[in-house]
Amino acid sequence: MTLQAPVPPPGAEPESGAPEAKADLRDPASWLPTVKVTAGAFLIALVIGAFVIAFSDDGVIESLRYFFTYPWDFFTRSADAVWSSYSALVKGAVGSSNAIASTLNRSAPLICAGLGVTLAFRAGLFNIGAQGQLIIGALCAGYVGFTWNLPPFVHLIVALIAGLVGGAVWGAIPGFLKARTGAHEVITTIMFNYLAASVLLYALSHDAFQRPGSDNALSPRVDDSAAFPRLNIGGFDVHGGVLIALLAGAAVWWLLERSTWGFELRAVGANAHASRTAGMSVAKVYTLAMLLAGMLAGLAATMQVLGNQNSLSATLPGSIGFDAITVALLGRASPLGTVLAGLLFGAMSVGGVAMQASAGTPKELTDVLQALIVLFVAAPALVKGILHIKESGGGATVMAKGWGS
């Protein structure tokens, strides 16, 4: 699939790093539409979410029975349900230092894996394989973390490198296959997700990955010597991986926007034929881009295994690898956008659990909200139509030309 780099339109985000956007920074008229459209997208998504909350609330359904005799009840109960759900969502995500810490811990892997998808997007590759790369990264980092005995700091570094290498290898194979044989990366990365899941199950059924004295397919936790250092002030408890995730964002930005190789990568993503004519090695870019994307997914795995010290199990990867695609899309395939989108998704997923606990609204609602937000952000024309925004511009998103070849 060929994806053009996000075309910086008149209203490009200031953070996209494109020269045109920078020049426009002082002129609010150029970026205001984007902000408005994005805010509008959130608003519409929240309004739709409000309807869903209202009509899934027992009290509201109850009041519908006598709606025509006493409609007021319906409105107050709906407002109550919506308000209690949304306030619980926000409070659960950022309401206390504890909540903020969980949000950060939850966001870190999303950011890293999302950066991997973003990087591949910019090279014109659609990396659906973050999930598989993450699983293999977690396996490698976990294995080093709980079987080897090394001095504290060295152990962490070695485990980290193992996770990165695991993810990188799993990402590089589809990239290499694409470069050499033309095998479509969408197919191969999907298949590598399944293969990775099989490898994980296979590993968990063997003694080397089994927690001693347990019959479940569950590994030991990594040793403390291999865990990320934690910052714990009062209730604010984050692991060092959060900082690494932010640094990874900066590194990807530098790579894409400032390095020669990043230029080559974006050129191949924009037009592979022209890049080949200009003497760039498209095969090398494909392989390396997928290798780096896999490495970033491997980094996301270390957040789970070395950061939160989760055991390896069949459910460890969750849906991070797939959420990463949505994160990258919401971030418009720009590094800063991906970081912000990762923070938002982390907050929503942490807040969703709190919302279910306190307001009784199912946490699946946040999945619906996330999807709606991305959908509306991607459809500026619709948002402008609904909210009567007149300004032009404000519609930058990942441009896809097609499947490519």
Added chain:
Amino acid sequence: MAVATAISDEGVVAVRDRADVRRQIKLVSIFGLVLLALIVFYSRIDDFNVVYTLGERVTKDDPAESINAQPIMIAGIVVAALALLLAAVNRVPKGALGALVYLLVGVAFFSGFIIWCYADQSGAFSVAIINPFPGTIRLATPLIFGALAGCLCERAGVINIAIEGQFLMGAFFAAVASSLAYSAEMGLVGGILAGVAVAALLGVFALRYQVNQVVLGVVLIALATGLTDFLLSQIPDDPEIKKYLNEPLILERIPISGLVDIPVIGPALFNQTILVYIMYASVVFVTVLLFQTTWGLRARSVGEHPKAADTVGIKVNRVRWQAVLLGGVFAGLGGAYFTVGSTGTFDSNASAGNGFIALAAVIMGRWNPIGATMAALLFGFCFTLQAQLAFLDKIPGELLRASPYLVTVIAVAGFVGRVRPPAADGEPYVKS
């Protein structure tokens, strides 16, 4: 790579092109591997007596029969050796005759592999080799429906990644409709409506608001996953209410008298549910529609060169809308398979990634309904074989579970290679 040259009888230097050399190398190595594998299988078997049945399980009608498989193994080895010889002298025919050679080698390998798997079983009872084709057709059904939806959309120039989302919504609403109406067939209607609804969302955002179709597909999958999970969590556990929402009837098998008695393929093709028969008709329908009708020509032209199509008076977006909505019908039917077509109750993430496999089938089949159907059948075959061999201890279960995906990677990287999608796939058309 140096260009290989050979001096023919007349002394004229015949230059062989590289593609031909590559083909020969590929064939020699594949046939060589097959022969090697067959010889290894042969040497590893002590007792060549295997039990087999032509049915899907051993019943009174399909009794287990014992057979000495040694001659079959030897025949397989001979076939593989002959094919290797042909390849070595570069005399493997091309076209239909070549396909026959590949098929023979494939059958030889498959039977050798199966005999090796089922021979020498320890344990009190010996498991019989059963007919893999009924399971293949069953498991391929949703994949074929999904692939047809994908082909229709993408031939008209709209990328449809959201097959998985259409499956999920189709599965959920098929379950609800079937439970409400107390009829499995109504479930199909529910599935179709849900599939078309997702397709309509795809159409609105892709065609009217020109949203990036890759983004859109991913988002629609996320939306469908979230929405079905949310709705599922809203269904109360109270059995009095649940029975109206998520306890669907399951489609009955309808054996077609006469045809079902054909050995091996009869029970596979003609003892299935109505959904499978609809699938046969759909494959024919979509193929004829795309390649034999005016509408099909229009749809394909819109997918290749919308501007040219517009110039001759074809309404580009109208044709695309029709293709997307029609695709929704098939994808919804495919989704219905996961509830009323097989297990009944809708569970979270019922389609379990089958939509992605269908997408892979579309690309493997090079955007052609027949090719995509063949790819889907290959997947169905792998899944069936995997389920059957899981009872034997010859191959580790994890390797077996991974095998369909490994086969896909090998097939895509080794045989399909570079594919060419419809030229305007994914490009919104704005009349200028």
